[in-house]
Amino acid sequence: MKKIPVLEIFGPTIQGEGMVIGQKTMFVRTGGCDYRCSWCDSAFTWDGSQKAAVMDAASIVEKLYEKGTNLFSHVTISGGNPAIHPGIHSLIEELRNQGIQTAVETQGSIWAEWMIDIDEVTISPKPPSSLMKTDWEKLDYYINRLERRPNKAFSLKIVIFNKEDLEYAAEVHTRYPNAPMFLQVGNDDLTEKEAGMLRDHLLERYEWLISETMDDARWNDVKILPQLHTLLWGNKQGV
Numbered sequence: 001m002k003k004i005p006v007l008e009i010f011g012p013t014i015q016g017e018g019m020v021i022g023q024k025t026m027f028v029r030t031g032g033c034d035y036r037c038s039w040c041d042s043a044f045t046w047d048g049s050q051k052a053a054v055m056d057a058a059s060i061v062e063k064l065y066e067k068g069t070n071l072f073s074h075v076t077i078s079g080g081n082p083a084i085h086p087g088i089h090s091l092i093e094e095l096r097n098q099g100i101q102t103a104v105e106t107q108g109s110i111w112a113e114w115m116i117d118i119d120e121v122t123i124s125p126k127p128p129s130s131l132m133k134t135d136w137e138k139l140d141y142y143i144n145r146l147e148r149r150p151n152k153a154f155s156l157k158i159v160i161f162n163k164e165d166l167e168y169a170a171e172v173h174t175r176y177p178n179a180p181m182f183l184q185v186g187n188d189d190l191t192e193k194e195a196g197m198l199r200d201h202l203l204e205r206y207e208w209l210i211s212e213t214m215d216d217a218r219w220n221d222v223k224i225l226p227q228l229h230t231l232l233w234g235n236k237q238g239v
């Protein structure tokens with residue numbers, strides 16, 4: 001069985017972002033990423049500051065039950081970029097056998113065949129403020145494969161820090177007009193320890209993003225969200 005580097009397993013908590021926002025879920029956060037986003041809120045998955053535990057699918061499932069007991073029926077796999085780990089295939093299989101729903105978060109830069117079996121796939125291409133470059137051909141392939149899955153959901157989620165990011169998101173939206181589109185306010189203060197301080201600031205940013213999109217017909221079919229977990233718990237890890 002191929003092993004998976006795991007940074008954290010936590011929950012039950014709520015999914016704070018994207019298409020399944022509010023969903024009660026467990027999280028499995030994998031280590032390693034092909035990207036280095038300037039504003040990454042999980043840089044500990046790739047910057048060497050925290051060490052991954054290398055685990056096989058069976059021990060990840062065991063850990064999920066140890067932490068979540070009978071209090072979950074949904075698991076979210078995030079990173080890092082989970083798509084770089086072929087071992088996730090067996091994890092998905094084991095979870096499906098247990099009747100557990102699965103979701104994944106990835107930037108859409110590396111295709112993994114196990115994406116086909118995930119109930120909710122969130123593709124989160126990175127805008128200019130991240131300093132990453134989108135490989136459009138790879139993204140085309142992703143969207144094409146995901147669109148052809150019966151009875152499973154996917155969406156695009158783009159983190160927005162400024163107007164240039166919003167133009168990038170518009171380009172993505174035009175390229176994939178049938179993909180449900182979520183815009184998410186970027187967290188530009190990853191060092192604030194006080195959840196209350198951050199909350200006020202991020203709600204202001206959320207208002208800014210709403211005002212930018214309301215008078216623009218390109219955004220007539222979009223969902224605009226804050227990061228709920230950041231509003232609730234600030235920059236705290238493992239919630």
Ligand code: MET
Binds near residue numbers: 041080082105106123
């Ligand atoms: N790499 C994935 C993404 O970009 C998940 C990590 S985001 C903290 O969506």
